[in-house]
Amino acid sequence: MDESSIKFKRKNSCDKLLMADMDLAVTSIITDEKVDFHKNVFFIRNENVMKNVLEVMELLGRTGEVIIKAKGTAIPTAVAVANIITEKMLNGNSRIQKITVDSEIPNGIGKMLSTIEIILSK
Numbered sequence: 001m002d003e004s005s006i007k008f009k010r011k012n013s014c015d016k017l018l019m020a021d022m023d024l025a026v027t028s029i030i031t032d033e034k035v036d037f038h039k040n041v042f043f044i045r046n047e048n049v050m051k052n053v054l055e056v057m058e059l060l061g062r063t064g065e066v067i068i069k070a071k072g073t074a075i076p077t078a079v080a081v082a083n084i085i086t087e088k089m090l091n092g093n094s095r096i097q098k099i100t101v102d103s104e105i106p107n108g109i110g111k112m113l114s115t116i117e118i119i120l121s122k
Helices: 003-036 049-063 072-089
Strands: 041-043 065-071 095-104 113-121
Touching: 041 049, 049 065, 049 072, 065 072, 072 095, 072 113
Parallel strands: 041 065
Antiparallel strands: 065 113, 095 113
16 A cells, blocks of 8 residues: 555545534534523533633523533533632622533444533522
8 A cells, every 4th residue: 555545544534533523513412402402501612711601601691590511521611611600700699509410322422421511590
């Protein structure tokens, strides 16, 4: 095998993995929205923590209660967002009502995917 065919094969396997991840993300978003879509649900994205904090604060101001949900690698960000809001920004004016930790096995992946749900209230 020459070097160009090896690169091509590696690229194809990476593309398949990326497509599988994208399919999983789209499926999970659609499933979550069908199962329990509410105005006060916020799905944590792997972005800047403070950007997520500001968006949750805005939602908390409008609704009085926010359900923060995260999956996989976004879980530490969700915990950080909840801690920043309850301990730093709204110290004494908000609290964590409930934390639910779960895991699921998405179809076709074979690995367990952890999930967390944190309910904040004012």
